[in-house]
Amino acid sequence: MSEEKKMDEKEMHRKFAIKAFNSTWTLLDKTDRTKEEDLAMIHMAHASRYHWGQIGTPLNFARGDWQVARVYAVLGFGVMSYKYAKSCLDLCEEHDFGDFDLAFAYEALARASQVSGDVTNASGYIRLAKDAGEAIEKKEDQEYFFSELSTIPGYEDYLAAWNK
Numbered sequence: 001m002s003e004e005k006k007m008d009e010k011e012m013h014r015k016f017a018i019k020a021f022n023s024t025w026t027l028l029d030k031t032d033r034t035k036e037e038d039l040a041m042i043h044m045a046h047a048s049r050y051h052w053g054q055i056g057t058p059l060n061f062a063r064g065d066w067q068v069a070r071v072y073a074v075l076g077f078g079v080m081s082y083k084y085a086k087s088c089l090d091l092c093e094e095h096d097f098g099d100f101d102l103a104f105a106y107e108a109l110a111r112a113s114q115v116s117g118d119v120t121n122a123s124g125y126i127r128l129a130k131d132a133g134e135a136i137e138k139k140e141d142q143e144y145f146f147s148e149l150s151t152i153p154g155y156e157d158y159l160a161a162w163n164k
Helices: 003-029 035-055 058-074 078-094 099-116 119-134 139-149 155-162
Strands: none
Touching: 003 035, 003 058, 035 058, 058 078, 058 099, 078 099, 099 119, 099 139, 119 139, 119 155
């Protein structure tokens, strides 16, 4: 395969990965999705992760797995959400990704556990996420992280229970 063709293919994967990732976010943010949009969101998240898997880095893989986990959590599929959240955390640990990415890996595991009805694990992962979030260096990243963490159902109840 010529170098030019390899670059064209690599660029194609990159463009598809980014487009699918952003389109997934658009649907995640939509409050009144149809069943068809829910399915499209699953397919797009997987498509993005697939394309990153062809040309990306372990950081792209971790973020892709995080997004797939988030989609499944939002749709109520706790087991699938946990599978991808765990993959995200494994990548973060294997490649020593800390800060923002580690905090979001724990957030994904907390959300997946909550959706699955595993309150004990959800509480533990929320605590890990909170601790990792407090270590995020950039203030705006930290604020964004906590705005997302606080959307886990029951988040305030967990905080209140810890402060008793």
